[in-house]
Amino acid sequence: MTFLQNKFERIDQYLNDHPKVKFILPQALLLVFLFSIIGYFSFNASSNLAARGIDTGFSFLKNKASFDIQFSMIEFDSSMSYARAYLVGLLNTILVSAIGILFATLLGFFFGILRLSSNPLASGLATVYIETLRNISLLLQIFFWYFTVLRLLPSAENSIVLFDFVYANIKGIYIPKFVWTNLNYFLYGLIFTFICIYIFNKYANNLREKTGKQLPKFTISLGLLFFIPFLIINIFGVGLEFSYPKLDIQMGIANYIGGISIIPELIALAFALSLYTSTFIAENVRAGILGIDKGQKEAAASIGLTNNQILRLIVIPQALRIIIPPTTNQYLNLTKNSSLAAAIAYPDIVLVFAGTALMQTGRAIEIVTITMLTYLTLSISISIFMNWYNKKVALTER
Amino acid sequence: MKNLIKTICGISVFALILTSCGDGGKKASTVDATKKQGFVKCGVSQGLPGFSNADESGKWTGIDVDVCRAVAAAVLGDANKVKYTPLSAKERFTALQAGEIDVLSRNTTWTLERDAAIGLTFVGVNFYDGQGFMVRKATGIKSVNDFKNGVKVCTNTGTTTELNMADFFKSKGVKYEPVVFEKADEVVQAYDSGRCDTYTTDKSGLAAQRTKLSKPDDHVVLPETISKEPLGPVVRQGDAKWEDVVRWSLNVWIEAEEYGVNSSNVDSMKSSKNPAIQRIVGAEGTKNGEALGLDQEWSYRIIKQIGNYGESYKKNIADTGILPDRGPNNLWTKGGILYVPPVR
Numbered sequence: 001m002t003f004l005q006n007k008f009e010r011i012d013q014y015l016n017d018h019p020k021v022k023f024i025l026p027q028a029l030l031l032v033f034l035f036s037i038i039g040y041f042s043f044n045a046s047s048n049l050a051a052r053g054i055d056t057g058f059s060f061l062k063n064k065a066s067f068d069i070q071f072s073m074i075e076f077d078s079s080m081s082y083a084r085a086y087l088v089g090l091l092n093t094i095l096v097s098a099i100g101i102l103f104a105t106l107l108g109f110f111f112g113i114l115r116l117s118s119n120p121l122a123s124g125l126a127t128v129y130i131e132t133l134r135n136i137s138l139l140l141q142i143f144f145w146y147f148t149v150l151r152l153l154p155s156a157e158n159s160i161v162l163f164d165f166v167y168a169n170i171k172g173i174y175i176p177k178f179v180w181t182n183l184n185y186f187l188y189g190l191i192f193t194f195i196c197i198y199i200f201n202k203y204a205n206n207l208r209e210k211t212g213k214q215l216p217k218f219t220i221s222l223g224l225l226f227f228i229p230f231l232i233i234n235i236f237g238v239g240l241e242f243s244y245p246k247l248d249i250q251m252g253i254a255n256y257i258g259g260i261s262i263i264p265e266l267i268a269l270a271f272a273l274s275l276y277t278s279t280f281i282a283e284n285v286r287a288g289i290l291g292i293d294k295g296q297k298e299a300a301a302s303i304g305l306t307n308n309q310i311l312r313l314i315v316i317p318q319a320l321r322i323i324i325p326p327t328t329n330q331y332l333n334l335t336k337n338s339s340l341a342a343a344i345a346y347p348d349i350v351l352v353f354a355g356t357a358l359m360q361t362g363r364a365i366e367i368v369t370i371t372m373l374t375y376l377t378l379s380i381s382i383s384i385f386m387n388w389y390n391k392k393v394a395l396t397e398r
Numbered sequence: 399m400k401n402l403i404k405t406i407c408g409i410s411v412f413a414l415i416l417t418s419c420g421d422g423g424k425k426a427s428t429v430d431a432t433k434k435q436g437f438v439k440c441g442v443s444q445g446l447p448g449f450s451n452a453d454e455s456g457k458w459t460g461i462d463v464d465v466c467r468a469v470a471a472a473v474l475g476d477a478n479k480v481k482y483t484p485l486s487a488k489e490r491f492t493a494l495q496a497g498e499i500d501v502l503s504r505n506t507t508w509t510l511e512r513d514a515a516i517g518l519t520f521v522g523v524n525f526y527d528g529q530g531f532m533v534r535k536a537t538g539i540k541s542v543n544d545f546k547n548g549v550k551v552c553t554n555t556g557t558t559t560e561l562n563m564a565d566f567f568k569s570k571g572v573k574y575e576p577v578v579f580e581k582a583d584e585v586v587q588a589y590d591s592g593r594c595d596t597y598t599t600d601k602s603g604l605a606a607q608r609t610k611l612s613k614p615d616d617h618v619v620l621p622e623t624i625s626k627e628p629l630g631p632v633v634r635q636g637d638a639k640w641e642d643v644v645r646w647s648l649n650v651w652i653e654a655e656e657y658g659v660n661s662s663n664v665d666s667m668k669s670s671k672n673p674a675i676q677r678i679v680g681a682e683g684t685k686n687g688e689a690l691g692l693d694q695e696w697s698y699r700i701i702k703q704i705g706n707y708g709e710s711y712k713k714n715i716a717d718t719g720i721l722p723d724r725g726p727n728n729l730w731t732k733g734g735i736l737y738v739p740p741v742r
Contacts, residue, residue: 054495077568078564248548251539252534252536253595255550345578355488362516
């Protein structure tokens with residue numbers, strides 16, 4: 001025992017002499033420990049799976065998927081690989097999340113500001129909207145839009161026609177497709193336009209800082225935005241035509257062909273996600289605006305800023321600081337909630353990859369791991385972007 | 399610093415314990431485990447009339463349910479000692495692999511991939527099926543060859559159906575849109591509401607689900623069968639004893655019909671002169687139960703409590719109007735393809 005005691009004391013002595021080692025050692029040991037636990041579990045799982053005759057490994061990803069997917073943004077058919085099916089699912093998840101985030105933000109800002117309105121009708125309306133939608137389970141809302149509202153649409157033969165080119169029926173909503181000629185020139189032109197606007201704004205800011213002269217930045221930017229593309233369209237012959245959806249009845253089955261079809265599953269999911277999340281964002285917006293001291297507005301007014309300028313330069317930048325962190329959480333929630341898609345046959349990553357592909361291959365551990373890592377990556381990407389934006393608008397202390 | 403060293407020692411001891419408990423000793427046979435827990439853990443569908451369906455009081459009936467009941471009668475002596483776990487197509491194999499259930503009897507198609515790659519063993523076939531299509535009569539579609547580009551097809555996810563239809567439409571060069579749901583009820587609802595032009599699954603399933611539509615008579619199942627779907631019970635790979643018990647419970651159930659042994663005459667059949675019948679009912683001097691590690695009455699109980707395959711078929715599938723015609727599911731002696739190895 002004394003021998004052990006001596007050893008310990010010598011180690012102790014050594015560590016005290018080498019503060020760097022003393023600092024790093026516990027952390028390194030913890031890391032080793034964590035890795036050995038993870039290693040142990042994966043070893044245990046793989047040996048048990050092998051003992052039960054279950055194939056393991058990620059090589060299945062390059063096998064032929066041999067199933068089809070209803071809706072994909074990239075080309076896909078049953079002869080392509082599981083990896084490709086994964087990509088289709090991932091893109092569909094990103095699509096519905098992006099649509100959801102866009103509309104949730106717009107609706108959230110609208111209802112958040114409306115709830116602060118001095119008009120009791122407007123603020124009452126916003127209160128009812130927020131309190132109803134945020135207190136009903138999201139899955140129920142998805143079911144409501146999908147099984148109740150969209151199922152009320154007529155059959156394809158009796159579609160609802162809007163503006164003569166949008167057709168809505170139970171199989172989806174059909175809109176015209178853009179058919180471009182010389183689209184490249186137009187896109188290059190657009191990029192050029194944005195560069196011009198950026199340079200102009202820099203110049204205008206410099207001018208203001210140096211001479212105090214204010215240029216009408218917004219008006220000139222808007223002018224550039226229309227003028228340059230207009231020139232390009234005329235010089236390079238950029239053309240735009242529409243391919244309209246047409247009703248096609250074959251063997252008693254009516255379907256629209258041509259145009260773009262938006263499947264009802266996407267509509268229902270995007271609707272439910274946007275409305276549900278918008279209520280939380282609305283509350284964030286309200287909190288942000290209420291969080292700004294009245295004195296700020298008064299001070300701004302006293303130095304002669306107009307109402308518009310007060311809102312744009314004083315209130316909103318400060319409110320954003322309060323709004324953004326909790327809204328980031330809502331964006332993350334929305335993205336993760338999009339996995340409820342599987343309940344209504346929207347082919348997102350959970351339905352396609354953690355559903356069909358998992359079933360057909362039986363590789364539960366691998367597929368669930370990939371799916372979890374995918375959501376983790378998506379969430380972290382959103383967080384990083386929002387933190388960057390938050391830093392940009394945060395109060396810079398000097 | 400003493401603390402640090404103590405922590406490290408603690409962690410290493412913990413790690414040692416973790417690694418030493420490895421994958422434990424050999425698992426006890428499922429037969430023994432089943433006897434110990436007093437019930438058979440059976441995985442069934444979430445509701446498919448004729449195969450596995452629960453009534454209002456929670457009582458499960460169907461030809462798949464009868465397989466589990468037969469195993470319970472053989473092993474535990476009472477066909478009612480079954481715990482049913484309703485599973486979606488997606489969940490079923492994981493539930494079996496993980497030991498949540500011990501027999502999967504859920505209209506599951508026997509395929510090479512499932513048998514060989516995911517650690518499962520199919521023990522036999524209790525229903526020969528094939529994939530078909532259901533359409534609205536009003537469309538005038540008479541054959542699967544009438545499907546044209548853009549057809550919208552509703553079905554379940556996680557099934558061989560998804561793969562069969564991909565192959566089928568590909569071979570016909572028809573572009574189709576699959577709308578796949580997790581639950582069969584959602585598929586039925588989607589098809590019924592007009593979201594899809596056709597509903598595809600196993601033909602027995604189509605016949606059963608048709609009864610759930612709002613106007614069953616407006617729909618028709620097309621005559622063609624696009625795939626082979628031998629449906630049967632599944633067990634985990636590597637437990638030969640349990641596998642044998644399930645396989646022979648299934649076989650004796652079918653063979654009883656072949657020799658005309660049923661629930662009402664099984665007692666009198668015990669004194670039959672025919673040695674084959676004597677073996678089926680487990681009369682004096684036969685040794686089948688011993689070979690399986692069960693008692694001599696195991697097969698007698700199956701027939702007494704559940705009846706033979708023909709009785710189950712009649713009660714669950716024919717009399718309910720799902721598929722009155724037995725077709726391939728008749729005995730080989732009567733023009734079908736039901737042919738099981740002899741119980742001897």
